[in-house]
Amino acid sequence: MSDMLLTAYNGAILGPIAKVLGWVMNGIYALMSMIGIENVGLSIIIFTIVIYAILFPLTYKQQKFSKLSQKMQPELQAIQKKYNGKKDQASMMAMQEETQAVYEKYGVSMMGSCVQMLIQMPLLFALYRVFLNVPAYVSGVKNNFSTLVDGIMATSGYQDKMTQLVTDLRVMTTPAADFTVSDPTALSNSIVDVLYKMNSAGWENLKSAFPSLTDTINATYDTVSHVNNFLGLNISDTPWQVMTTNFASHNFLFVVLALLVPVISYLTQVLNIKLMPQAAPSNGNSDNDMAAQQMKMMNRTMPIFSFVMCFTVPVGLGIYWIAGAVVRSVQQFFLNKHFEKINLEDIIKKNQEKAKKKREKMGIAENQISNAAKINTRKIDEPKKEEKKSNMSEAQRELELEKxxxxxxxxxxxxxxxxxxxxxxxxxxxxxx
Structure with a gap:
């Protein structure tokens, strides 16, 4: 198992997470192989569903916070309007206290969904690393290359030939393929990385570079093509490569299938965004207006980005993006239905009770909070009274005394x-x- 992970991503944060996810992916592929289904594309879809199912509790909390945020927004905007333009310390403290009071009223943290996002994002980025280099994590896929790799390494001058192939085919691997190291296992892994990333035309170049291995190359290619085949497409090829090669040979069905990958990716991303909760109106608050405009711009550009990128990345990654968007859309549809039925007031009461118990555990009683608020309010009000007295003219003072x-x-x-x-x-x- 250890040598299988030598070409895995070794980042300090994402590396360990990717390895754990790789074990899960390897387990799914092994289970499917036991029932006679060896297919990376289908494994990617099942794996994506499993990962999003695991992340669902975090997604639910994030969505619940979004709903409560919409309900809180009018009160928060009223506070912002009340203290708009006031930069003195007393006003800033008062604004912060009133804002905190609103969050406590609804029983949610000011950090909101940040914690959920901080947990989810590394997982999703690590998942991308696994799909980018499947043989490094899935031993069943890597084993398909064993015979061919042994034959290549037994060929004189194979390092120079493999280096030339990488240059000619512009194969990008992570980490970069290195044929100068002395470790046989590292050399073997580098060759597997290159072979897995080669498109269909690259295998013809491989036969030209190693003519004595033609039969082994053909057998390996047939096996790998079967494993990597998804609806007739090789998931190691990019849609653009499939379109250009098949258009030249008049295989227009494959051209259409390849084109559907970026198109479906775009449409599923749009659907996912449409189903997401929309931000509440800002009622003229400039900061909220700017944030809303930025979110609107991101919602427009992300599907377009997905559409363009899907032409140049392997079909397998396109399948991952599509599967992820579909799973998120299904989750969001049922979450929207769920939140339409539930009573937010009940959630608010439960959150308030949880917050109260949490404060009591920390030794903070409700009367302490109330007294602290009164003291802070008095500190803020006293300077205002003194200021009012100091601004009173002598005539006004005499009139007040007469009264x-x-x-x-x-x-x-x-x-x-x-x-x-x-x-x-x-x-x-x-x-x-």
Whole structure:
């Protein structure tokens, strides 16, 4: 198993994740082989379904947050409007506290779906690495090349011939094929990487480079073509290669099949975006308007990017993109139906209870939060009162004093105001003496 992983992606973060996913992919291919089905394209589809099924709990949490965000948006926008243009520390603190209070009210974190995205993205990128170099992770596929690789390595000067083939065919492997190393296992893996990435025309070049191995090359090509065949297409070929070679030989059916890969990829991406929850209106908030425009632009460009890229990447990757978009669309359809039926108020209450219990575990009681909020509010309000007093003119102060004296003169006998008047009269008489 260890030598199988020598040509696997060795990135510090994605490398270990890709190896784990590779074991899963290898297991799926082995199970299918046991029932007589050896097909990489079908394995990719099943593997994609399995991975998205595993990620579904994260997807559900992300979608639930999106729904709650839509419900919170009017309140958050009201707070933003209230403090729009205020850059002083007191206003910024008040805005932050009020925003936090809204999130606590709905029982969600301000980080939102970021955690889910941080978990999902490395998995999906690592999945891409597995599909980019299947033999490095799936031993059943790699074993199909064993006899041919042994024959190539037994041929004198094979390193130079393989290097020339890589240059002529412009074969790109990850990591780059290296025929100068002394380790036989590493050399064998480099040859497998090149053979797997070669298109149909490249195998003819291989026979020219190794004429003594023609029968072995033909047998290996037939086996690999069967394993890599998906609806008549070799998943190692790019749609553009299939279209150009078959158009020249007037095999227009294969031209149409190859063209369908980028077209279906584009359509499934569009469908997936259409089913995704849309952002709530921003009500004139410029930051939200900019974010909405950026999201709208991304939604337009991503399907186009998928369409263009599918012409130049192997059909296998196109199948992965299509399968992923279809699975996400199916998930999203049922999630939309689910969230239409559920009562968000119940979810909010449950989230509030969870948040309350979490705070209690941390030793934060509800009355502490309430008192802290009152103290912060008083700190914010006190400077405003002082500022109001300092801005009052001398005439305004005299008028306020006159009003106060008039009110006191009308005080009822025995009241606190009447007693205050008596003290004031006594002080005035003593001051005149």
């Amino acid at each position: 106060a004296n008039a009110a006191k003169s009308k005080a009822k006998a025995g009241s606190m105001a009447a007693k205050a008047n008596m003290v004031r009269d006594f002080n005035e008489k003593n001051s005149r003496k």
